[in-house]
Amino acid sequence: MILGSTGTGKTTYLSSLLRAEPRLIAIDPKGEDDGALKWLPLVSTMYDAGRIVLHEPTFQFRVHLTEPDIQFEAMLELAKHARNVTVAIDEVHRFAPNVFLKISPRLKHLILEGRTLDVRLYATSQSPRNVHKDLLGEAADKQLVIFRTTMKEDLARVSAYLPADAKPARLKNFEALIVRPPDYLEEVRTTLP
Numbered sequence: 001m002i003l004g005s006t007g008t009g010k011t012t013y014l015s016s017l018l019r020a021e022p023r024l025i026a027i028d029p030k031g032e033d034d035g036a037l038k039w040l041p042l043v044s045t046m047y048d049a050g051r052i053v054l055h056e057p058t059f060q061f062r063v064h065l066t067e068p069d070i071q072f073e074a075m076l077e078l079a080k081h082a083r084n085v086t087v088a089i090d091e092v093h094r095f096a097p098n099v100f101l102k103i104s105p106r107l108k109h110l111i112l113e114g115r116t117l118d119v120r121l122y123a124t125s126q127s128p129r130n131v132h133k134d135l136l137g138e139a140a141d142k143q144l145v146i147f148r149t150t151m152k153e154d155l156a157r158v159s160a161y162l163p164a165d166a167k168p169a170r171l172k173n174f175e176a177l178i179v180r181p182p183d184y185l186e187e188v189r190t191t192l193p
Contacts, residue, residue: 001092001131001139002124002176003158004147009174010124011036011090013145017122021086024060025053027075029091031064037090046074053082068095076106083118092123093130103132111138129153136161144179147171 002010015036018024028037040062043049052059065071072095079087087110089095096103111134114121123139125131128149140161148171149155155169162168166177 001136001143002122002145002147003128003131003154004126004149004168004176005151005154006126007173008147008171009176010126010145010147012174013147013176014088014090014122014124015039018060018086018088021060021120022058023053023082023085024088025049025075025079025085026060026062026088027072027090027095028062028064029068029094031062037062037088046071049075050078053078053085073104073106076104076110079119080106080110080117085118086120086122088122088124090124091126092135093125093127096132096135098130098132103134108134111135127154128157131157140179141181144177146177146179148173148175 002014004010018026024040026037026040028035031042032038040060043052043061043063049061049063052061063075076087079085096107110117110119110121123135128136129151136157144158144161146158146162146168149158149168158168161179162177168177171177
């Protein structure tokens with residue numbers, strides 16, 4: 001999971017990770033043509049997305065969800081059945097907010113069983129305080145990439161997963177802390193693609 005304030009380099013970093021993925025579905029809630037994921041073709045219907053995933057050996061596309069609740073679940077189900085696919089969810093807090101008592105069963109299944117399903121999952125959020133606790137906890141067990149985070153509530157949320165001397169508020173744009181359990185911490189500077 002990639003966390004950080006707006007404009008710090010989260011989606012740019014995600015984009016650099018995704019470029020080499022041969023079978024990629026990016027869920028882009030904004031659907032902007034000027035964002036860091038603009039290099040991916042935009043698929044406009046769930047029918048087209050399903051046809052591509054089920055019939056093409058390689059693909060890279062992004063989908064803008066016009067009916068997020070229904071389409072998000074459908075995309076997760078499609079990824080689960082596609083195998084050998086990478087799913088990237090930009091602004092995951094929109095789909096797995098901390099106000100829900102439970103996280104989406106399909107999303108939880110992909111988080112917990114993604115490796116056995118051969119599904120790789122990447123997610124970003126500008127609002128760690130709003131990411132469902134189950135999703136953030138599972139991500140922290142694998143790897144967190146934390147860009148500059150300045151809001152008090154967000155700092156409190158990510159600090160639970162950081163060593164005491166890590167200071168995400170002091171990072172500059174395009175600098176991040178990479179945290180992997182049990183005690184791995186690395187500070188890196190990302191570069192623009």
